[in-house]
Amino acid sequence: MPQNLLDFDLDGLTAWFTELGEKPFRARQVFHWMHQSGVADFAQMTDIAKSLREKLQQQAVVHAPAISYAHTSADGTRKWLFDVGVANGIETVFIPEEDRGTLCVSSQVGCALECTFCSTGRQGFNRNLTVAEIIGQVWVAHHSLKTEPNRTTGEISDRPVTNVVMMGMGEPLANFENVVTALGIMLDDHAYGLSRRRVTVSTSGLVPAMDRLAERCPVALAVSLHAPNDALRDQIVPINKKYPLRELMAACRRYLVHAPRDFITFEYVLLAGVNDQPEHARQLIELTRDVPCKFNLIPFNPFPDSGYEKPRAESMRVFRQILQDAGLVVTTRKTRGDDIDAACGQLAGKVADKSGRVMKRMHKEAA
Numbered sequence: 001m002p003q004n005l006l007d008f009d010l011d012g013l014t015a016w017f018t019e020l021g022e023k024p025f026r027a028r029q030v031f032h033w034m035h036q037s038g039v040a041d042f043a044q045m046t047d048i049a050k051s052l053r054e055k056l057q058q059q060a061v062v063h064a065p066a067i068s069y070a071h072t073s074a075d076g077t078r079k080w081l082f083d084v085g086v087a088n089g090i091e092t093v094f095i096p097e098e099d100r101g102t103l104c105v106s107s108q109v110g111c112a113l114e115c116t117f118c119s120t121g122r123q124g125f126n127r128n129l130t131v132a133e134i135i136g137q138v139w140v141a142h143h144s145l146k147t148e149p150n151r152t153t154g155e156i157s158d159r160p161v162t163n164v165v166m167m168g169m170g171e172p173l174a175n176f177e178n179v180v181t182a183l184g185i186m187l188d189d190h191a192y193g194l195s196r197r198r199v200t201v202s203t204s205g206l207v208p209a210m211d212r213l214a215e216r217c218p219v220a221l222a223v224s225l226h227a228p229n230d231a232l233r234d235q236i237v238p239i240n241k242k243y244p245l246r247e248l249m250a251a252c253r254r255y256l257v258h259a260p261r262d263f264i265t266f267e268y269v270l271l272a273g274v275n276d277q278p279e280h281a282r283q284l285i286e287l288t289r290d291v292p293c294k295f296n297l298i299p300f301n302p303f304p305d306s307g308y309e310k311p312r313a314e315s316m317r318v319f320r321q322i323l324q325d326a327g328l329v330v331t332t333r334k335t336r337g338d339d340i341d342a343a344c345g346q347l348a349g350k351v352a353d354k355s356g357r358v359m360k361r362m363h364k365e366a367a
Contacts, residue, residue, distance in 0.1 A: 108170025
């Protein structure tokens with residue numbers, strides 16, 4: 001089977017070229033063609049010797065996941081469903097703004113962590129994505145958007161994707177090696193040249209993997225918190241039973257020693273009547289007292305049979321004000337792309353569940 005070159009960072013591609021008996025600079029040329037020019041046909045890589053191009057055509061491919069469909073929201077948000085085989089599909093979202101273009105990238109087919117308010121988690125889990133499937137989302141978005149005018153400014157940019165957030169389907173740190181390799185490609189000046197401050201990994205709190213990320217590839221970190229105490233977080237973010245809040249806060253402090261930003265972003269989905277009360281805000285202040293941070297409040301985005309409701313505007317206002325009065329930096333995430341189910345927590349894709357969770361939940365609900 002031909003080798004998919006999108007699976008390699010530059011070091012890996014150089015090693016593969018060396019095995020072919022080719023000079024290292026040839027790997028750098030091909031890397032440029034793939035990532036900076038978006039070229040997948042070796043015949044079009046015109047500054048490479050014809051003999052090498054023919055060799056590559058026999059032994060390699062540049063293959064990103066195929067697009068099953070692409071939708072554009074009324075607000076300009078784009079969503080792609082990528083076919084990753086055997087009835088599986090992953091979703092990727094691009095959010096254009098006047099000063100940036102943020103791509104939300106998936107790392108797994110489904111998710112094994114079962115956060116109760118997340119549509120992805122309810123689909124079950126199939127497998128980790130390969131490096132090519134992760135970076136392929138960036139490759140497709142970057143090169144397709146380069147030809148389109150920005151919906152906000154009307155300008156065409158040669159770098160439409162300025163920020164990447166690993167906040168799509170899956171828990172990125174549960175697919176550690178492939179995610180870290182893909183992050184390295186995003187940061188590489190020979191590829192997309194993004195800064196560490198503009199690439200964010202979101203985690204539900206896999207503490208050992210957070211420490212490994214700090215050592216291997218410290219990018220901006222967002223922690224999906226969603227509850228201010230262990231009893232509540234155990235219910236809605238089950239990984240908390242393994243890595244409770246005390247351990248998670250300690251890991252956040254350790255990460256900041258290496259992080260490109262001097263704060264951790266805590267993501268907090270507000271669920272009406274569940275975690276959006278004033279006492280929850282006050283508990284958050286105490287919980288994060290020793291962790292330099294900012295809060296990103298996210299009103300719950302409904303999906304069928306979720307069991308949760310969107311919080312009232314007044315509840316959100318009071319919650320935010322309590323945090324701000326304590327001196328915390330707080331943003332409220334604007335809901336983007338909800339008309340195409342592209343908002344936070346709504347990504348579902350297509351998952352051929354191997355975990356058995358969907359069937360267990362159906363039996364439990366029927367009982």
